[in-house]
Amino acid sequence: MSEIKRVLIVGGTHGNELIGVYTNRRFEQNPDLIRRPHLEVLTLFGNPQAIAANTRYIDEDLNRCFAAPIAEPSTHLNYEMQRVAAIRNEFGPSGRTPVDFIIDQHGTTSNAGLMLILDQLDAFTLNLAAYLSTLQPEIKVYSSTNSGRKQDSLRSIAPYRIGIEVGPVAHGTLHAELFQNNQALIYAILDYLEQYNCDNGTVHQSALTLYQYVGKVDYPKDETGAVLAMIHPHLQFKDYQPLNPGDPMLLTFDGETIAYQGDSTVYPVFINEAAYYEKGIAMCLTQKQHIHLDAPLP
Amino acid sequence: MSEIKRVLIVGGTHGNELIGVYTNRRFEQNPDLIRRPHLEVLTLFGNPQAIAANTRYIDEDLNRCFAAPIAEPSTHLNYEMQRVAAIRNEFGPSGRTPVDFIIDQHGTTSNAGLMLILDQLDAFTLNLAAYLSTLQPEIKVYSSTNSGRKQDSLRSIAPYRIGIEVGPVAHGTLHAELFQNNQALIYAILDYLEQYNCDNGTVHQSALTLYQYVGKVDYPKDETGAVLAMIHPHLQFKDYQPLNPGDPMLLTFDGETIAYQGDSTVYPVFINEAAYYEKGIAMCLTQKQHIHLDAPLP
Secondary structure (H helix, E strand, C coil), X not given: CCCCCXXXXXXXXXXXXXXXXXXXXXXXXXXXXXXXXXXXXXXXXXXXXXXXXXXXXXXXXXXXXXXXXXXXXXXXXXXXXXXXXXXXXXXXXCCCCCCCEEEEEEECCCCCEEEEEECCCCHHHHHHHHHHHHHCCCCEEEECXXXXXXXXXXXXXXXXXXXXXXXXXXXCCCCHHHHHHHHHHHHHXXXXXXXXXXXXXXXXCCEEEEEEEEEEECCCECCCXXXXXXXXXXXXXXXXXXXXXXXXXXXXXXXCEEECCCCCCEEEECXXXXXXXXXXXXXXXXXXXXXXXXXXXX | CCCCCEEEEEECCCCCCHHHHHHHHHHHHCHHHHCCCCCEEEEEECCHHHHHHCCCCCCCCHHHCCCXXXXXXXXXXXXXXXXXXXXXXXXXXXXXXXXCEEEXXXXXXXXXXXXXXXXXXXXXXXXXXXXXXXXXXXXXXXXXXXXXXXXXXXXXXXXXXXEEEEECCCCCCCCHHHXXXXXXXXXXXXXXXXXXXXXXXXXXXXXXXXXXXXXXXXXXXXXXXXXXXXXXXXXXXXXXXCECCCCEEEEECCCXXXXXXXXXXXXXXXXXXXXXXXXXXXXXXXXXXXXXXXXXXX
């Protein structure tokens, strides 16, 4: 693998996830914070109009738009598709300043804590995630590689990337502790990439705990799309904790418990994420995997 | 005081405060839940377009619009002012079905727990709040009477009313435990009003703890309106807890603490409420008062 030369730190891919927005503002006002001798580090506000409106998106979710065919910027496109064209033309593989690595910052109303999202399980990405986990053991590592989701995220334009989720934080709010943890994590990623360029490979990590996507659960809904149940109180904020067959999962408004019907233990994440109500996701289910990085990769 | 004959339960005054929205849907589908022999109980969705859009409001905050001069419904008004006219014409003092009491349901990202908002401190309202506090001792009672705010809320059209705030809950989400607590509180209010009509006065309560508004704190902001600090980690979710002069209150993005500069202990509420960023409120400050209901009212 070649050097990681150019890194893009993205905030505000979703306009109401304020921690990334304010982190990027801080970096732009204090560029020394993200300057590293062997890296070129850039920043980007993903969705400026949504940031100004303090909303997730204007016309459609920017972070689901990048699988669309390439188009030139045009005022006939909706706002997010104009952003897709502009971002690709600037930072994409054929753009003016193609980037090698994207750090994409997100916030969630679920109890994510400090969470890494991996879109690919190559040795480089796994080693980076394992390294960050040794620095901050409370980090959880989530893999979306089995989700069936297309490469439709903003960060998918870079050959290597990582998503950061911090939570629980209500959209449209800041949270000081999560702000500081998110910032420290970005510094750790930059330091790792810097070291990688100097050493052509940093200290090899041996193991990693990975929460691998295996499915999702939607709320039951009526014909109008209104949900008919809520996250069960026993499960609220219990991200990454085991959910066993028969455990309470949802609660109807009448107070009836809906149990988890699967046939094996799973570890839910994104429990009660606000933005996922409209996507039909009450939670994502994962399997907890202990990966030995010497072994063949999954 | 005359009877409380007609009660209006309002949900969705703010369209993304889902607990009140879904509570009202449940009541409309199961009217027996709110039927009481000596009351006429109605329900209202305050801001239907904002509910459909899952946002606080469309053009302006409906719950700040009711001090405007009376106007006939007109398509020249913005959406919320059309709602003001329609709601007044239906439920206001000169409306078709004037209501005696309004229960207005809200949710907040602050750690409100189960909170009553009193707009007036008459003996009837105080006795009701004290009664509810004896039923559910975790209830907090907040008085906005000193806030200088005009009678601009939806519920101000009724001679008697109470606001309910539950939290912390992210806007656009449900929260099962708070949903159930909110619902139980509405039943308790209806039961109290029912009993009041039968007894012409229920058992007199002796005392009440009141959190009386005494001021507010805004975030420091730059010329663009961007905040320059966050709620300090020591204060996040610490609603109703004492804040003493010199205690940490805010934290800048550089990590500098901004201390509380007042000269007496206060009890902050609405700490880090998402919808208050644009209103210039990082938190409201209150004084904790023990009120003896036999004594002259404040």
